[in-house]
Amino acid sequence: MAMVVNHVKMEEEDRLDVEFWLNKTPSERLAEVVRLRRIYFMGRDGYFPDKIEKVAHKRKL
Numbered sequence: 001m002a003m004v005v006n007h008v009k010m011e012e013e014d015r016l017d018v019e020f021w022l023n024k025t026p027s028e029r030l031a032e033v034v035r036l037r038r039i040y041f042m043g044r045d046g047y048f049p050d051k052i053e054k055v056a057h058k059r060k061l
Contacts (some may be wrong), residue, residue, distance in 0.1 A: 008016070021029060033056075041048050 038048055
């Protein structure tokens with residue numbers, strides 16, 4: 001198996017990330033946020049908190 005590397009400019013990478021997430025449904029996006037939060041808290045404190053503030057901010061492009 002050959003290893004493949006693509007050089008991408010940072011601005012292009014940001015655009016591709018935004019396009020990727022805009023193609024996901026809101027439920028898929030939320031599921032990923034919950035998954036990442038669980039990984040973060042379990043690794044940091046060893047437990048997942050009962051309540052997490054429900055605030056989301058959209059990054060301006």
